[in-house]
Amino acid sequence: MARKRFPSTLAKRIGWVALAGVVVGSAVVLATRLRARSTKDGHAITRAVTIGRALEEVRVALTESPLGDLDDHLAIELRAAPGGRGTEMIAKLDQRTVALPALRTLVGKHPAQELGRMLARFKQQLETGGEARSDASIHAGMHAARPTHHGEETRT
Protein backbone atom coordinates (compact mmCIF):
# COMPACT_ATOMS: atom_id res chain seq x y z
CA MET A 1 0.00 0.00 0.00
CA ALA A 2 1.42 3.34 -1.06
CA ARG A 3 2.26 5.74 1.78
CA LYS A 4 0.63 9.11 1.83
CA ARG A 5 3.66 11.34 1.12
CA PHE A 6 2.15 14.79 0.61
CA PRO A 7 2.47 16.25 4.14
CA SER A 8 6.04 15.10 4.67
CA THR A 9 7.06 16.35 1.22
CA LEU A 10 5.52 19.74 1.93
CA ALA A 11 7.23 19.88 5.32
CA LYS A 12 10.56 19.09 3.71
CA ARG A 13 10.08 21.84 1.12
CA ILE A 14 9.21 24.36 3.82
CA GLY A 15 12.26 23.24 5.75
CA TRP A 16 14.57 23.68 2.75
CA VAL A 17 13.13 27.10 1.97
CA ALA A 18 13.60 28.16 5.61
CA LEU A 19 17.16 26.84 5.64
CA ALA A 20 17.95 28.63 2.39
CA GLY A 21 16.53 31.82 3.88
CA VAL A 22 18.71 31.50 6.96
CA VAL A 23 21.82 30.83 4.83
CA VAL A 24 21.15 33.74 2.46
CA GLY A 25 20.28 36.05 5.36
CA SER A 26 23.42 35.10 7.25
CA ALA A 27 25.54 35.64 4.13
CA VAL A 28 24.05 39.09 3.62
CA VAL A 29 24.65 40.06 7.25
CA LEU A 30 28.20 38.71 7.16
CA ALA A 31 29.00 40.46 3.89
CA THR A 32 27.68 43.71 5.29
CA ARG A 33 29.77 43.34 8.43
CA LEU A 34 32.93 42.39 6.55
CA ARG A 35 32.74 45.40 4.28
CA ALA A 36 34.83 48.21 5.67
CA ARG A 37 32.64 51.25 6.08
CA SER A 38 33.80 54.76 5.41
CA THR A 39 32.84 58.00 7.02
CA LYS A 40 31.57 60.86 4.91
CA ASP A 41 35.05 62.25 4.37
CA GLY A 42 36.54 58.88 3.43
CA HIS A 43 38.14 57.94 6.72
CA ALA A 44 37.41 54.35 7.65
CA ILE A 45 37.82 54.78 11.37
CA THR A 46 36.68 57.59 13.63
CA ARG A 47 36.64 57.59 17.40
CA ALA A 48 35.83 60.43 19.78
CA VAL A 49 36.08 61.12 23.47
CA THR A 50 35.16 63.99 25.78
CA ILE A 51 37.87 64.98 28.22
CA GLY A 52 36.99 67.05 31.26
CA ARG A 53 39.83 69.46 30.72
CA ALA A 54 40.20 72.83 28.99
CA LEU A 55 40.99 72.93 25.29
CA GLU A 56 44.46 74.39 25.72
CA GLU A 57 45.43 71.86 28.37
CA VAL A 58 44.39 69.02 26.08
CA ARG A 59 46.27 70.57 23.16
CA VAL A 60 49.49 70.76 25.17
CA ALA A 61 49.08 67.24 26.53
CA LEU A 62 48.48 65.90 23.05
CA THR A 63 51.85 67.08 21.81
CA GLU A 64 53.50 65.08 24.60
CA SER A 65 51.44 61.89 24.13
CA PRO A 66 52.02 58.85 21.89
CA LEU A 67 48.97 59.98 19.92
CA GLY A 68 51.05 62.91 18.70
CA ASP A 69 53.51 60.45 17.11
CA LEU A 70 50.85 59.11 14.79
CA ASP A 71 50.47 62.32 12.83
CA ASP A 72 50.96 60.64 9.46
CA HIS A 73 48.02 58.31 9.93
CA LEU A 74 45.85 60.12 12.41
CA ALA A 75 43.90 63.35 12.12
CA ILE A 76 42.89 64.78 15.47
CA GLU A 77 40.39 67.57 15.93
CA LEU A 78 39.90 69.31 19.25
CA ARG A 79 36.92 71.49 20.08
CA ALA A 80 35.27 72.82 23.21
CA ALA A 81 32.49 70.57 24.47
CA PRO A 82 29.09 72.18 25.00
CA GLY A 83 27.95 72.95 28.52
CA GLY A 84 31.43 73.43 29.89
CA ARG A 85 32.13 69.74 29.75
CA GLY A 86 35.72 70.17 28.65
CA THR A 87 37.14 69.23 25.27
CA GLU A 88 35.84 66.96 22.54
CA MET A 89 38.60 65.03 20.82
CA ILE A 90 37.83 63.45 17.46
CA ALA A 91 40.44 61.10 16.02
CA LYS A 92 40.29 59.85 12.42
CA LEU A 93 42.56 57.06 11.34
CA ASP A 94 43.57 57.04 7.69
CA GLN A 95 42.72 53.41 7.09
CA ARG A 96 40.02 52.71 4.54
CA THR A 97 39.96 48.91 4.65
CA VAL A 98 40.12 46.47 7.49
CA ALA A 99 40.45 42.76 6.87
CA LEU A 100 38.01 40.54 8.77
CA PRO A 101 36.49 43.42 10.74
CA ALA A 102 33.86 41.29 12.49
CA LEU A 103 36.44 38.80 13.71
CA ARG A 104 38.80 41.54 14.83
CA THR A 105 35.97 43.25 16.70
CA LEU A 106 35.15 40.00 18.45
CA VAL A 107 38.67 39.67 19.84
CA GLY A 108 39.13 43.38 20.50
CA LYS A 109 41.76 43.85 17.79
CA HIS A 110 39.85 46.06 15.37
CA PRO A 111 41.85 49.23 14.70
CA ALA A 112 38.84 51.25 15.81
CA GLN A 113 38.93 49.51 19.20
CA GLU A 114 42.67 50.03 19.48
CA LEU A 115 42.21 53.71 18.66
CA GLY A 116 39.41 53.86 21.23
CA ARG A 117 41.72 52.40 23.88
CA MET A 118 44.41 54.97 23.06
CA LEU A 119 41.91 57.79 23.46
CA ALA A 120 40.63 56.29 26.71
CA ARG A 121 44.17 56.09 28.11
CA PHE A 122 44.82 59.69 27.10
CA LYS A 123 41.58 60.78 28.79
CA GLN A 124 42.42 58.82 31.93
CA GLN A 125 45.86 60.33 32.16
CA LEU A 126 44.46 63.83 31.90
CA GLU A 127 41.47 63.35 34.19
CA THR A 128 42.92 61.08 36.86
CA GLY A 129 46.68 61.27 36.46
CA GLY A 130 47.08 57.58 35.68
CA GLU A 131 45.63 54.55 34.03
CA ALA A 132 43.13 52.23 35.71
CA ARG A 133 44.48 48.70 35.93
CA SER A 134 42.60 45.65 37.03
CA ASP A 135 44.02 42.38 38.28
CA ALA A 136 43.29 40.86 34.88
CA SER A 137 44.12 43.77 32.59
CA ILE A 138 47.75 44.02 33.69
CA HIS A 139 48.35 40.90 31.61
CA ALA A 140 48.07 40.51 27.86
CA GLY A 141 45.08 38.43 26.80
CA MET A 142 42.42 36.98 29.05
CA HIS A 143 43.66 36.18 32.53
CA ALA A 144 41.78 35.31 35.70
CA ALA A 145 40.84 38.30 37.84
CA ARG A 146 43.09 37.53 40.78
CA PRO A 147 46.41 38.82 42.08
CA THR A 148 49.51 37.78 40.22
CA HIS A 149 52.13 35.34 41.39
CA HIS A 150 54.94 37.81 41.81
CA GLY A 151 53.34 38.84 45.07
CA GLU A 152 52.95 35.35 46.43
CA GLU A 153 54.11 36.06 49.96
CA THR A 154 51.24 36.08 52.44
CA ARG A 155 50.36 38.75 54.94
CA THR A 156 50.60 38.05 58.62
Place this chain on the structure above:
Amino acid sequence: MKAVCWNGKKKVQVEQVPDPQILDPRDAIVRVTSTAICGSDLHLYNGLIPTMEKGDILGHEFMGEVVEVGAAVQKLAIGDRVVVPFPIACGACGACKAELFSLCENTNPNAWIAEAMWGHSPAGLFGYSHALGGYAGGQAEYVRVPFADVGPIVVPSGLRDEQVLFLSDIFPTGYMGAAMCSISRGDVVAVWGCGPVGQFAIASALMLGAERVIAIDRFDYRLEMARTHAGATDIIDYEKVDVKEALLELTGGRGPDACIDAVGMEAHGHGLVYAYDRLKQGLMLESDRPLALRQAILSCKNGGTVSVIGVYGGFIDKFPMGSLMNRGLTLRAGQCHVHKYLRPLLARIERGEIDPSFVVTHRLSLDDAADGYDTFLHKQDECMKVVMTAA
Protein backbone atom coordinates in the same frame (compact mmCIF):
# COMPACT_ATOMS: atom_id res chain seq x y z
CA MET B 1 45.43 34.17 50.99
CA LYS B 2 42.10 32.38 50.69
CA ALA B 3 39.64 33.54 48.08
CA VAL B 4 36.34 32.38 46.61
CA CYS B 5 36.96 31.58 42.96
CA TRP B 6 34.57 31.02 40.09
CA ASN B 7 35.38 27.82 38.23
CA GLY B 8 32.45 27.44 35.88
CA LYS B 9 28.69 27.11 36.09
CA LYS B 10 27.66 26.28 39.67
CA LYS B 11 31.29 25.73 40.63
CA VAL B 12 32.85 27.98 43.20
CA GLN B 13 35.61 26.96 45.54
CA VAL B 14 37.93 28.49 48.06
CA GLU B 15 41.46 28.55 46.71
CA GLN B 16 44.82 29.69 47.92
CA VAL B 17 45.86 32.64 45.72
CA PRO B 18 48.61 35.27 45.92
CA ASP B 19 47.93 38.24 48.18
CA PRO B 20 47.00 41.46 46.39
CA GLN B 21 49.64 44.12 45.90
CA ILE B 22 49.49 47.86 45.37
CA LEU B 23 49.47 48.26 41.58
CA ASP B 24 48.88 52.00 41.52
CA PRO B 25 49.72 54.75 44.02
CA ARG B 26 45.99 55.39 44.39
CA ASP B 27 45.29 51.82 45.62
CA ALA B 28 44.65 50.56 49.12
CA ILE B 29 44.72 46.98 50.38
CA VAL B 30 41.84 46.03 52.67
CA ARG B 31 41.75 43.03 55.01
CA VAL B 32 38.21 41.80 54.56
CA THR B 33 36.33 41.31 57.81
CA SER B 34 32.88 40.62 56.34
CA THR B 35 31.67 39.83 52.85
CA ALA B 36 28.29 38.79 51.49
CA ILE B 37 26.88 36.84 48.58
CA CYS B 38 24.69 39.07 46.46
CA GLY B 39 21.70 37.93 44.46
CA SER B 40 23.55 39.15 41.38
CA ASP B 41 26.43 36.81 42.26
CA LEU B 42 23.97 34.02 41.54
CA HIS B 43 23.82 35.17 37.90
CA LEU B 44 27.57 34.53 37.76
CA TYR B 45 27.12 31.25 39.63
CA ASN B 46 24.48 30.18 37.12
CA GLY B 47 26.80 30.99 34.22
CA LEU B 48 24.53 33.66 32.76
CA ILE B 49 27.03 36.51 32.72
CA PRO B 50 29.52 36.28 29.85
CA THR B 51 33.25 36.98 30.02
CA MET B 52 33.99 35.15 33.24
CA GLU B 53 37.31 33.30 33.44
CA LYS B 54 38.02 30.27 35.55
CA GLY B 55 39.83 31.42 38.67
CA ASP B 56 38.15 34.84 38.90
CA ILE B 57 37.76 35.97 42.51
CA LEU B 58 34.11 36.73 43.23
CA GLY B 59 32.46 39.23 45.54
CA HIS B 60 31.44 42.85 45.43
CA GLU B 61 29.88 43.30 48.88
CA PHE B 62 32.65 43.59 51.43
CA MET B 63 34.18 45.69 54.18
CA GLY B 64 37.27 45.52 56.30
CA GLU B 65 40.36 47.19 57.66
CA VAL B 66 42.86 49.16 55.61
CA VAL B 67 46.25 47.44 55.90
CA GLU B 68 48.22 49.24 53.20
CA VAL B 69 47.83 52.45 51.20
CA GLY B 70 49.50 53.64 48.02
CA ALA B 71 51.70 56.73 48.05
CA ALA B 72 48.99 58.94 46.53
CA VAL B 73 46.20 57.96 48.94
CA GLN B 74 45.35 60.88 51.21
CA LYS B 75 41.98 60.20 52.81
CA LEU B 76 42.57 56.72 54.21
CA ALA B 77 45.05 55.51 56.79
CA ILE B 78 46.19 52.08 57.87
CA GLY B 79 43.76 50.78 60.48
CA ASP B 80 40.69 52.59 59.13
CA ARG B 81 37.56 50.46 59.09
CA VAL B 82 35.90 50.90 55.72
CA VAL B 83 32.95 49.82 53.60
CA VAL B 84 33.77 49.68 49.89
CA PRO B 85 31.19 50.47 47.17
CA PHE B 86 30.88 47.81 44.49
CA PRO B 87 31.39 50.18 41.51
CA ILE B 88 34.92 51.51 41.09
CA ALA B 89 34.85 55.23 40.35
CA CYS B 90 37.63 57.69 39.54
CA GLY B 91 35.86 60.74 40.98
CA ALA B 92 37.19 62.96 38.19
CA CYS B 93 35.30 62.20 34.97
CA GLY B 94 32.07 63.74 33.76
CA ALA B 95 29.94 60.87 35.06
CA CYS B 96 31.50 60.98 38.53
CA LYS B 97 31.07 64.75 38.71
CA ALA B 98 27.40 64.23 37.87
CA GLU B 99 27.24 61.67 40.73
CA LEU B 100 26.66 58.85 38.25
CA PHE B 101 29.44 56.81 39.82
CA SER B 102 28.48 53.43 38.39
CA LEU B 103 28.95 55.00 34.95
CA CYS B 104 32.51 56.17 35.62
CA GLU B 105 34.29 56.66 32.32
CA ASN B 106 37.78 55.75 33.50
CA THR B 107 37.70 52.54 35.53
CA ASN B 108 36.90 49.79 33.08
CA PRO B 109 40.13 48.64 31.42
CA ASN B 110 38.05 46.25 29.29
CA ALA B 111 35.63 48.91 28.11
CA TRP B 112 35.82 47.55 24.57
CA ILE B 113 34.00 44.38 25.66
CA ALA B 114 31.22 46.31 27.36
CA GLU B 115 30.99 48.66 24.36
CA ALA B 116 30.54 45.69 22.03
CA MET B 117 27.70 44.36 24.23
CA TRP B 118 26.00 47.55 25.38
CA GLY B 119 27.15 50.39 23.12
CA HIS B 120 29.00 52.26 25.87
CA SER B 121 30.85 51.01 28.92
CA PRO B 122 29.79 51.56 32.54
CA ALA B 123 32.27 51.59 35.44
CA GLY B 124 34.44 48.68 36.44
CA LEU B 125 33.00 46.55 39.24
CA PHE B 126 34.64 44.33 41.82
CA GLY B 127 34.42 40.62 41.03
CA TYR B 128 31.89 40.88 38.26
CA SER B 129 33.24 39.61 34.92
CA HIS B 130 35.91 40.84 32.55
CA ALA B 131 33.44 42.95 30.60
CA LEU B 132 33.23 45.02 33.77
CA GLY B 133 36.95 45.34 34.28
CA GLY B 134 38.38 42.04 35.45
CA TYR B 135 38.85 43.27 39.01
CA ALA B 136 39.40 40.66 41.72
CA GLY B 137 36.45 40.59 44.13
CA GLY B 138 36.14 40.86 47.88
CA GLN B 139 35.14 37.32 48.84
CA ALA B 140 38.68 36.86 50.00
CA GLU B 141 40.93 37.60 52.94
CA TYR B 142 42.34 40.69 51.22
CA VAL B 143 41.34 42.86 48.30
CA ARG B 144 42.99 45.64 46.34
CA VAL B 145 40.80 48.75 46.20
CA PRO B 146 41.62 51.12 43.31
CA PHE B 147 40.87 54.85 43.65
CA ALA B 148 40.87 54.41 47.41
CA ASP B 149 40.30 58.12 48.06
CA VAL B 150 37.04 58.05 46.09
CA GLY B 151 35.10 54.93 47.08
CA PRO B 152 35.58 53.58 50.60
CA ILE B 153 33.80 55.22 53.50
CA VAL B 154 35.20 55.06 57.04
CA VAL B 155 32.61 53.66 59.43
CA PRO B 156 32.39 54.27 63.17
CA SER B 157 33.49 51.51 65.52
CA GLY B 158 30.17 51.59 67.37
CA LEU B 159 28.36 49.92 64.50
CA ARG B 160 28.67 46.18 63.88
CA ASP B 161 29.85 44.88 60.51
CA GLU B 162 26.39 43.57 59.69
CA GLN B 163 24.85 47.00 60.28
CA VAL B 164 27.08 48.72 57.70
CA LEU B 165 28.23 45.95 55.32
CA PHE B 166 25.22 46.38 53.07
CA LEU B 167 26.14 49.99 52.34
CA SER B 168 28.48 48.38 49.80
CA ASP B 169 25.56 47.50 47.52
CA ILE B 170 22.13 46.26 48.47
CA PHE B 171 20.95 49.02 50.81
CA PRO B 172 21.91 51.87 48.42
CA THR B 173 20.65 49.81 45.47
CA GLY B 174 17.24 49.39 47.08
CA TYR B 175 17.25 53.04 48.07
CA MET B 176 18.10 54.18 44.54
CA GLY B 177 15.31 51.99 43.20
CA ALA B 178 12.88 53.91 45.39
CA ALA B 179 14.53 57.29 44.73
CA MET B 180 14.14 56.77 40.97
CA CYS B 181 10.37 56.56 41.54
CA SER B 182 10.22 60.24 42.60
CA ILE B 183 7.79 59.26 45.33
CA SER B 184 5.24 61.80 46.54
CA ARG B 185 3.29 61.59 49.78
CA GLY B 186 0.41 59.18 49.38
CA ASP B 187 1.97 57.19 46.56
CA VAL B 188 1.51 53.45 46.22
CA VAL B 189 4.66 51.54 45.25
CA ALA B 190 4.82 47.89 44.21
CA VAL B 191 8.05 45.96 44.53
CA TRP B 192 8.68 42.80 42.54
CA GLY B 193 11.12 40.52 44.37
CA CYS B 194 11.57 40.32 48.13
CA GLY B 195 15.20 39.30 48.17
CA PRO B 196 17.56 41.56 50.11
CA VAL B 197 17.48 44.36 47.50
CA GLY B 198 13.69 44.18 47.38
CA GLN B 199 13.55 44.41 51.19
CA PHE B 200 15.62 47.59 51.12
CA ALA B 201 13.58 48.98 48.22
CA ILE B 202 10.44 48.48 50.32
CA ALA B 203 11.97 50.08 53.42
CA SER B 204 13.34 52.95 51.32
CA ALA B 205 10.04 53.63 49.56
CA LEU B 206 8.46 54.09 52.99
CA MET B 207 11.33 56.33 54.11
CA LEU B 208 10.75 58.48 51.02
CA GLY B 209 7.08 58.97 51.76
CA ALA B 210 5.14 56.16 50.10
CA GLU B 211 1.82 55.54 51.83
CA ARG B 212 1.48 51.94 50.78
CA VAL B 213 4.13 49.51 49.60
CA ILE B 214 3.08 46.22 48.05
CA ALA B 215 5.59 43.34 48.15
CA ILE B 216 5.44 40.62 45.49
CA ASP B 217 7.24 37.28 45.75
CA ARG B 218 6.52 33.54 45.94
CA PHE B 219 8.28 32.59 49.18
CA ASP B 220 6.32 32.97 52.39
CA TYR B 221 9.38 33.74 54.50
CA ARG B 222 10.42 36.56 52.20
CA LEU B 223 6.93 38.03 52.15
CA GLU B 224 6.80 37.74 55.91
CA MET B 225 10.11 39.58 56.27
CA ALA B 226 8.85 42.24 53.85
CA ARG B 227 5.83 42.79 56.09
CA THR B 228 7.42 42.50 59.54
CA HIS B 229 10.87 44.04 58.96
CA ALA B 230 10.84 46.12 55.79
CA GLY B 231 7.36 47.48 56.46
CA ALA B 232 5.34 46.39 53.42
CA THR B 233 1.68 47.26 53.90
CA ASP B 234 0.45 44.52 51.56
CA ILE B 235 1.89 41.31 50.16
CA ILE B 236 1.13 39.31 47.04
CA ASP B 237 2.18 35.70 46.47
CA TYR B 238 2.34 35.49 42.69
CA GLU B 239 1.91 31.72 42.75
CA LYS B 240 -1.44 32.06 44.47
CA VAL B 241 -3.08 35.08 42.86
CA ASP B 242 -3.00 37.01 39.60
CA VAL B 243 -0.64 39.87 40.31
CA LYS B 244 -2.21 42.44 38.02
CA GLU B 245 -5.70 41.77 39.31
CA ALA B 246 -4.50 41.92 42.91
CA LEU B 247 -2.74 45.23 42.25
CA LEU B 248 -5.81 46.70 40.57
CA GLU B 249 -7.89 45.69 43.56
CA LEU B 250 -5.38 47.16 46.02
CA THR B 251 -5.18 50.45 44.11
CA GLY B 252 -8.79 51.03 43.22
CA GLY B 253 -8.20 50.12 39.59
CA ARG B 254 -5.43 52.68 39.01
CA GLY B 255 -2.37 50.50 39.34
CA PRO B 256 0.63 51.41 41.50
CA ASP B 257 2.09 54.90 41.07
CA ALA B 258 5.50 53.30 40.78
CA CYS B 259 6.74 49.77 40.22
CA ILE B 260 10.19 48.54 41.19
CA ASP B 261 11.72 45.51 39.48
CA ALA B 262 14.11 44.04 42.06
CA VAL B 263 14.16 40.68 40.29
CA GLY B 264 16.12 41.02 37.08
CA MET B 265 17.20 38.52 34.51
CA GLU B 266 16.24 35.24 36.22
CA ALA B 267 12.60 35.87 37.01
CA HIS B 268 10.38 32.93 37.84
CA GLY B 269 6.73 32.53 37.01
CA HIS B 270 4.29 29.99 35.75
CA GLY B 271 2.27 29.11 32.72
CA LEU B 272 3.06 29.44 29.04
CA VAL B 273 4.89 32.77 29.21
CA TYR B 274 7.36 31.40 31.74
CA ALA B 275 7.88 28.24 29.65
CA TYR B 276 8.42 30.44 26.60
CA ASP B 277 11.09 32.52 28.36
CA ARG B 278 12.84 29.44 29.78
CA LEU B 279 12.93 27.87 26.32
CA LYS B 280 14.24 31.01 24.63
CA GLN B 281 16.87 31.53 27.29
CA GLY B 282 17.87 27.88 27.07
CA LEU B 283 18.27 28.19 23.31
CA MET B 284 20.19 31.45 23.78
CA LEU B 285 17.57 33.33 21.76
CA GLU B 286 17.26 35.78 24.64
CA SER B 287 19.72 36.23 27.47
CA ASP B 288 17.34 37.33 30.23
CA ARG B 289 13.89 36.30 31.46
CA PRO B 290 11.94 39.55 31.91
CA LEU B 291 8.73 38.27 33.47
CA ALA B 292 8.79 40.67 36.39
CA LEU B 293 9.66 43.63 34.17
CA ARG B 294 6.81 42.91 31.75
CA GLN B 295 4.42 42.57 34.65
CA ALA B 296 5.66 45.79 36.26
CA ILE B 297 5.15 47.74 33.05
CA LEU B 298 1.69 46.32 32.39
CA SER B 299 0.60 46.89 36.01
CA CYS B 300 1.85 50.44 36.49
CA LYS B 301 -0.70 53.24 36.50
CA ASN B 302 -0.95 55.54 33.49
CA GLY B 303 1.87 58.06 33.67
CA GLY B 304 3.64 56.09 36.41
CA THR B 305 7.28 55.12 36.84
CA VAL B 306 8.95 51.75 36.43
CA SER B 307 12.28 51.54 38.23
CA VAL B 308 14.63 48.70 37.32
CA ILE B 309 17.31 47.72 39.82
CA GLY B 310 17.29 43.97 39.19
CA VAL B 311 20.28 43.09 37.04
CA TYR B 312 19.83 42.48 33.31
CA GLY B 313 22.71 41.37 31.13
CA GLY B 314 21.69 41.40 27.50
CA PHE B 315 18.57 41.04 25.42
CA ILE B 316 14.95 40.34 26.22
CA ASP B 317 11.95 39.42 24.15
CA LYS B 318 8.33 40.59 24.12
CA PHE B 319 9.11 43.89 25.78
CA PRO B 320 5.80 45.79 26.07
CA MET B 321 7.02 48.97 24.40
CA GLY B 322 3.50 49.83 23.25
CA SER B 323 2.29 49.92 26.83
CA LEU B 324 5.25 52.02 27.92
CA MET B 325 4.79 54.55 25.14
CA ASN B 326 1.03 54.83 24.87
CA ARG B 327 0.49 55.07 28.62
CA GLY B 328 3.23 57.61 29.19
CA LEU B 329 5.29 55.55 31.59
CA THR B 330 8.74 56.58 32.72
CA LEU B 331 11.37 53.84 32.73
CA ARG B 332 14.42 54.37 34.92
CA ALA B 333 17.22 51.93 35.54
CA GLY B 334 20.80 51.56 36.58
CA GLN B 335 23.49 49.95 38.62
CA CYS B 336 23.55 51.85 41.87
CA HIS B 337 25.64 55.00 42.18
CA VAL B 338 26.64 53.79 45.63
CA HIS B 339 29.07 56.61 46.40
CA LYS B 340 26.22 59.12 46.19
CA TYR B 341 24.16 57.39 48.86
CA LEU B 342 26.86 56.20 51.29
CA ARG B 343 26.90 59.13 53.68
CA PRO B 344 23.16 59.83 53.87
CA LEU B 345 22.39 56.16 54.41
CA LEU B 346 25.15 55.74 56.99
CA ALA B 347 23.58 58.71 58.78
CA ARG B 348 20.20 56.96 58.77
CA ILE B 349 21.82 53.85 60.28
CA GLU B 350 23.57 55.94 62.93
CA ARG B 351 20.30 57.66 63.80
CA GLY B 352 18.68 54.24 64.23
CA GLU B 353 16.16 54.76 61.44
CA ILE B 354 17.07 51.38 59.99
CA ASP B 355 19.22 48.42 60.97
CA PRO B 356 20.09 46.69 57.69
CA SER B 357 21.24 43.55 59.47
CA PHE B 358 17.64 42.30 59.55
CA VAL B 359 18.21 40.54 56.20
CA VAL B 360 21.03 38.31 57.47
CA THR B 361 19.93 34.70 57.87
CA HIS B 362 23.18 32.77 57.36
CA ARG B 363 26.62 33.41 58.85
CA LEU B 364 29.41 31.29 57.44
CA SER B 365 33.14 31.06 57.27
CA LEU B 366 34.72 31.95 53.93
CA ASP B 367 35.76 28.29 53.75
CA ASP B 368 32.09 27.36 53.42
CA ALA B 369 31.41 29.67 50.48
CA ALA B 370 30.40 26.83 48.15
CA ASP B 371 27.70 25.75 50.60
CA GLY B 372 26.63 29.38 50.94
CA TYR B 373 26.12 29.77 47.20
CA ASP B 374 24.19 26.51 46.96
CA THR B 375 22.01 27.33 49.96
CA PHE B 376 21.26 30.81 48.65
CA LEU B 377 20.51 29.60 45.13
CA HIS B 378 18.03 26.96 46.28
CA LYS B 379 16.56 29.13 49.04
CA GLN B 380 17.22 26.33 51.49
CA ASP B 381 16.68 26.88 55.17
CA GLU B 382 14.78 30.11 54.38
CA CYS B 383 18.00 31.69 53.17
CA MET B 384 17.80 35.43 52.63
CA LYS B 385 21.35 36.70 52.99
CA VAL B 386 24.68 34.93 53.49
CA VAL B 387 27.45 36.81 55.26
CA MET B 388 30.92 35.29 55.40
CA THR B 389 33.93 36.03 57.54
CA ALA B 390 37.48 35.04 56.78
CA ALA B 391 38.40 34.28 60.39
